[in-house]
Amino acid sequence: MVYRGPYKIRVEEKDIPRIEHPNDAIVRVTTGAICGSDLHLYHGMMPDTRVGMTFGHEFVGVVHEVGSSVQNLAVGDRVMVPFNVYCGSCYFCSRGLYSNCHNVNPNATAVGGIYGYSHTCGGYDGGQAEFVRVPFADVGPSKIPDWMDEEDAVLLTDALPTGYFGAQLGDIVEGDTVVVFGAGPVGLFAAKSAWLMGAGRVIVIDHLEYRLEKARTFAHAETYNFVEYDDIVGHLKKATDYLGADVVIDAVGAEADGNFVQHVTGTKLKLQGGSPVALNWAIDAVRKGGTVSVVGAYGPIFSAVKFGDAVNKGLTLRMNQCPVKRQWPRLFEHIRNGYLKPSDIVTHRIPLEHISEGYHMFSAKLDECIKPLIISTPA
Amino acid sequence: MADIATPYTAGKPALKESSEALRARIPGWGVDLDPADRPSFPREQPGIETGAHWDFPERQREEWPRERSIEHAFLTPVFGTSTPPKGASGAIRKYAYARFSEGRAAHWLLLIAADRVDAWEQHLRSLATTRPDNPVTETGILSEPARHGLRSRFGSKRADVNHQWIDPILVGGPWVVAGLGAAAAIRTLSRGLQSRAGARK
Numbered sequence: 069m070v071y072r073g074p075y076k077i078r079v080e081e082k083d084i085p086r087i088e089h090p091n092d093a094i095v096r097v098t099t100g101a102i103c104g105s106d107l108h109l110y111h112g113m114m115p116d117t118r119v120g121m122t123f124g125h126e127f128v129g130v131v132h133e134v135g136s137s138v139q140n141l142a143v144g145d146r147v148m149v150p151f152n153v154y155c156g157s158c159y160f161c162s163r164g165l166y167s168n169c170h171n172v173n174p175n176a177t178a179v180g181g182i183y184g185y186s187h188t189c190g191g192y193d194g195g196q197a198e199f200v201r202v203p204f205a206d207v208g209p210s211k212i213p214d215w216m217d218e219e220d221a222v223l224l225t226d227a228l229p230t231g232y233f234g235a236q237l238g239d240i241v242e243g244d245t246v247v248v249f250g251a252g253p254v255g256l257f258a259a260k261s262a263w264l265m266g267a268g269r270v271i272v273i274d275h276l277e278y279r280l281e282k283a284r285t286f287a288h289a290e291t292y293n294f295v296e297y298d299d300i301v302g303h304l305k306k307a308t309d310y311l312g313a314d315v316v317i318d319a320v321g322a323e324a325d326g327n328f329v330q331h332v333t334g335t336k337l338k339l340q341g342g343s344p345v346a347l348n349w350a351i352d353a354v355r356k357g358g359t360v361s362v363v364g365a366y367g368p369i370f371s372a373v374k375f376g377d378a379v380n381k382g383l384t385l386r387m388n389q390c391p392v393k394r395q396w397p398r399l400f401e402h403i404r405n406g407y408l409k410p411s412d413i414v415t416h417r418i419p420l421e422h423i424s425e426g427y428h429m430f431s432a433k434l435d436e437c438i439k440p441l442i443i444s445t446p447a
Numbered sequence: 448m449a450d451i452a453t454p455y456t457a458g459k460p461a462l463k464e465s466s467e468a469l470r471a472r473i474p475g476w477g478v479d480l481d482p483a484d485r486p487s488f489p490r491e492q493p494g495i496e497t498g499a500h501w502d503f504p505e506r507q508r509e510e511w512p513r514e515r516s517i518e519h520a521f522l523t524p525v526f527g528t529s530t531p532p533k534g535a536s537g538a539i540r541k542y543a544y545a546r547f548s549e550g551r552a553a554h555w556l557l558l559i560a561a562d563r564v565d566a567w568e569q570h571l572r573s574l575a576t577t578r579p580d581n582p583v584t585e586t587g588i589l590s591e592p593a594r595h596g597l598r599s600r601f602g603s604k605r606a607d608v609n610h611q612w613i614d615p616i617l618v619g620g621p622w623v624v625a626g627l628g629a630a631a632a633i634r635t636l637s638r639g640l641q642s643r644a645g646a647r648k
Contacts, residue, residue: 072573073566075618076585089507089525112566115558116540118530119569137505140498155525156499163491171504174515174523178549181527187514187540188558191527203525207498236487242480243462263473266480268462275606288473295604309460310452325606336613338559355454369555391487394495398479398486407475425594428587432611434594 069196069423071121074112075431077424082122085193085201090137093205095147099222100195100442101126102423103151104252105365107431108322109186113338113367116175116187123184124442125151126225127195128218131205140206147209149202150392151226153181153192156207167389172203178368180389188368196423198444210396220403222441223253223410229395230363231257231319235265237361237386238315243268247304247313247353248289249346251279253413253439254363255319259287262315264407271307273300273349275325278436286412294326301352312355320346321364334371341367348374354383362387416440514544536565567621586618 070080085094103126109117131145141147154161154169160180161169172181173190181203184194193200202209212221231254240246246262248255251274262270271290272283280291292307294300305312322342323335326349334343342365350360351374360383378385402408415438418426426440453460470476479485504524511531515522532540539561547554573580583589600608 072580072585073570075614076580076582077587078581078585088528090505112562115555115562117562118532118536119565120530122529137500139500153525155504156497157501157504161497161499162495163493164487164495165491166497171523172525174513174519174526175544176516176549177518181525187527187529191529193527193529204499204504206500233487236485239482241482242466242477243459245460261479263469263476264479265482265485266466266477268464268466268469275604277603293604295606308453311454311460325610328609331610332613336610336617367555368549369552369559395486402475402478405475405478407478424585424587425590426587428590429594432596432599433605433607434591434596434599436599437594 069122069124069420071109071117071119071123073119075110077110077123077427079421079423082197084199087133087135088201089203090135091204091206092135093131093138093141093202093209094133095127095129095149095195095200095202095209096132097127097129097195097197097200097444099128099218100124100197100444101222101227102196102426102430102440102442103226104254105185105321106427108342108365108367110427110431111323111335113322113335113342114186114188115368118187121184121186122193122197124194124196124200125183125185126222126227127183127200128212128221128225129195129200129444132199134205138205141209141211146212148212148221148225149183149195149209150229151182152208152389152392153183153190153203154208155204161207164391164394165388166391166393176368182389196420196442198420208393210393213400216400216403217411219411219414219441220409223413223439224396224399225392226390227253227413227439228257228399228408228410229392230254230390231259232261232395232399233388233390234258234317234319234361234363235261237363237388238262238317238359239384239386240265240267240315242266244314245269245271245308247271247273247316247350248319249273249317249324249350250319250321250364251276251283251291252319255317256283256287256413256438257410258317258319258363259283259289260408262317263288264402267315271304271313273304276433279438282413282438300326301349304353308355312358313353314355315359315361316350316354318346318350318360318362318364322366324364330372341369341371344371344373347371351378351381351383354381356381357383359384359386363390413439414441417443420444514541516544516549518548534565534568536561536568539564582618582622
């Protein structure tokens with residue numbers, strides 16, 4: 069697929085990517101996904117999103133070609149590729165901060181590399197395609213274990229690790245009350261992960277009833293539709309006996325609904341780095357001394373965040389893009405043990421040639437869409 | 448004491464459900480109970496094994512002057528090569544990168560402005576090709592009936608319906624304005640030609 073400007077994409081023939089560095093691999097994509105954060109690109113919110121770019125940072129496939137210095141992969145290997153492009157050797161990578169790599173993104177120092185996520189994230193074409201260039205093939209990708217389903221594997225490239233990471237950032241201790249804003253894929257996985265970390269109560273907030281239903285059945289969560297309350301923060305205070313939640317996770321990010329002015333200025337007019345409605349609600353709904361974890365994606369420009377409340381409440385604010393591969397060994401265990409089944413949230417499987425319809429459906433939240441996968445045509 | 452809410456006294460609120468009950472009800476409850484035994488703890492793990500077999504990566508070849516943030520000491524050894532900058536949008540982008548750090552709003556606002564210019568440049572360029580942009584197919588809007596557009600939007604309470612009407616204006620509005628502008632230009636031109644022809648008679 070290629071981006072043709074805000075709200076417009078189409079399928080085009082492009083040259084198969086070539087090896088540009090000795091540690092590159094070229095991967096033939098078999099399954100990809102559209103991430104909620106792809107919608108920020110699709111809506112034209114992320115600076116330096118160029119017409120002609122191919123999106124997609126969640127994909128798995130088969131190694132088609134390897135560069136001269138690649139040691140860990142061979143042609144024909146089935147691989148899962150973390151959304152992070154990272155070198156493994158810079159100051160940040162060598163400490164495990166893979167999402168903050170300093171060697172892969174010339175366009176910005178404030179963010180690492182991400183496949184198919186604008187030039188702000190390095191200018192790499194992504195995996196909503198038949199083929200994709202994968203830099204640092206000895207560092208990022210892993211062979212998909214034989215026992216793992218392909219659809220579980222593709223959800224391990226971003227959505228599941230990001231949700232699980234969001235719960236970790238909350239520093240949850242046994243018995244904590246955890247509120248998750250957003251019942252999309254990341255929010256559902258964050259809610260589910262909060263239980264693994266010993267939460268005593270997990271509450272999910274959204275405005276889409278079908279997603280809240282999924283939060284109840286898939287993530288065993290208590291749910292509230294914020295549209296049904298005049299003031300969702302006031303309601304959450306009452307629901308927590310006026311204390312507030314111990315931990316709040318923002319799994320919404322830049323396109324939050326719930327405040328018309330914030331939404332229009334942030335997402336339609338691009339006057340903010342995003343609409344920080346969920347983040348502001350998180351700051352207000354958490355208890356004093358509590359923790360707000362942010363894994364929703366925001367753009368790099370300023371947003372109207374209620375920072376004074378965060379200071380005055382003595383909050384801990386924790387956030388980052390997820391260093392995906394650090395999560396994999398534990399998540400593999402949890403999937404094997406039956407604690408997590410990521411593909412349970414997949415609602416649609418769309419052929420690559422129909423991807424513009426897939427984006428529209430996901431963007432407009434039609435047909436009870438939660439997670440659309442993109443099925444590439446076999447080469 | 449029972450009617451005094453939690454934060455006004457020292458006690459913690461009673462759990463709605465005991466840990467034992469949660470463990471019985473929710474598969475895997477508490478398997479990651481120990482915060483020190485979670486994958487991202489501690490946040491920084493010096494010396495973590497990454498698979499890298501270099502101290503500094505070999506440098507990728509720079510095939511055109513690659514724009515970069517002035518907060519970088521040099522061009523990073525590896526970079527994306529999708530869609531090199533070109534045209535007026537490319538000039539704006541190069542200027543934004545060369546002139547302003549990431550700490551300046553001008554940097555990002557210029558890049559967003561360049562994105563809008565880029566879209567128009569590419570739309571106009573596409574009109575001179577065998578495959579011009581088609582806003583109907585490219586927006587995916589034809590999927591509305593099959594994906595239950597009306598029922599999805601109006602079957603339940605949704606907060607986003609109050610602004611979705613703006614999307615067609617954002618997408619289609621510039622095309623309508625451009626079309627009206629082109630029609631006005633053609634009309635003006637033809638009137639000019641007619642009056643010139645009339646003057647000759």
